[in-house]
Amino acid sequence: MALLFFLILAICTRPGLLESSSSVRLVSGPHHCEGRVEVKRDGQWGTVCDDEWDLNDVAVVCRELGCGAATGTPSGEIYKPLAEEMQPILISEVKCNGTEDTLAQCGQEDDVYDCSHNEDAGASCEIPETVRLVGGPGRCVGRVEVKHRDQWGTVCQAGWNLSAAKVVCQQLGCGKAILTRTYCDKVSHGQGPIWLSQVSCTGQELTVLGCHSEPWGKNNCTHEEDTWVHCEDPFELKLEGGDNHCSGRLVVRHKGTWGSVCDDGWGEKENQVVCRQLGCGKPLSLSPKARKPFGRGVGHIWLDDVHCSGREQSLEKCQHRFWGHHDCTHKEDVAVICSAQDSGFPGA
Structure with missing residues (x-):
């Protein structure tokens, strides 16, 4: 009887079946659906070795997190800050067929002895469309609708406040929330289910559904x-001013008007953010002579003393002086050349 008990225990606790003690998250990425993969075992978070890691494994992570389709298996090294040296690597050789509901249901090895943190697995998933603004003049103005059970429905004004509006605006990639209200015009009213009421946000949530x-x-x-x-x-x-959208003099739009950026304090990290935001690869070195083909800007100089960590997904998230405050001239306009093009300019 004792032997039978231990056999049952061994079967029930083999790798991949410890569902009750395991969970997963993506960290250090641009949003909750992309980042370095971490799993939780016995109250401790650790990384996943990328041995055997593939798109089927990522698909399961995306499903478990309520994200969209799997889009990539990036190295966990690209997400800063890196895992701490003392953080454990909990599993390796994950083998999912892609249909599992959780990563814990997949085959995996718990004895990790030949991996280091430069082999941490990453995952990239689509962000599911769960909120939208409709009926307004653009995608950043309108009636709030959320998606539940594949059906769009409205949100009741009861309990709604500016913090909730802030979360919606951030989730949609729009600017700051400046107004939240109800409209009396019947044409503006929604139809179908009213999904949410008494929504209460702190303003720090990643999605309004949080x-x-x-x-x-x-x-x-x-x-x-x-x-x-x-x-x-x-x-x-x-x-x-360049040959394509990946090179030229940098301009930003504020209050509907385009303006330049002053190069005071500007450097490699700031270039990284610009190239990433434009989807143009990595920044290339840029000598002062290389700026001449791009010319000087005119009108507003919107930003000065910009300081980025290099991890931001938008230049707006970097520190800078108040919009329009500067001590520059257009001789100091920032220019950037990114790797996703053949510039042919001097200094590139």
Whole structure:
């Protein structure tokens, strides 16, 4: 009988079946659906060795986190800050067929002895569309709708505040929330289910579905109480004066107007953020002579003393002086050349 007990125990605790003691997260990425993979065992978070790691494994991680389709198996090394040296590497040789609901259901090895943190696994998933603004003049203004059970529905104004609007604007990649209200015009009213009511956010949530609310569909509201949100125009930047969109003089849009960026304190980390935001690869070195083909800007100089860590997904997230405050001339306009093009300019 004792032998039978230990056999059952061994079968039930073999790698891949410890579901109750395991969970997963993605860290140090641009959003909750991309980053370095970490799993939790016995109350401790550790990384995953990328031996045998493939898109099937990432698909399971994406499903477990409620993200969209798997899009890549990036190295965990690209997500800064890196894992601490003393952080354990908990599993390796993960083998999923891609249909599992959790990573814990996949085959995996718990005895990790030949991996280091430069082999940490990463995962990239699509961000599912769970909120939108409709009926307004653009994607950043309109009636708030959320998706539940593959159906779009509205959000009741009851309990709604500016912190909740802030989360929606950030989730959509728009600017700051500047207005949240109801509209009396019947044309602006939604139809179908009213999914959420008494939404309460701190403003720090990644998605509005991460805020506290009444259970789905539970409310005493009508569509006359549908919530509308007005966000600022999204922050935009571009490079102009070059042969393509990946090289040129940097300009940013603020309050609907394009303006230059002063090069005081500008360096490699700031270039990294610009190239990443534009989807243009990595920055190339740029000598002062290389700026001449791009010319000088005119009009506003919007930003000065910009300081980035290099990890930001948008230049707007970097530290800088108040918009429009500077001590520069257009002789100091920032220019950037990124690797995803053949510039042919001196100094590139």
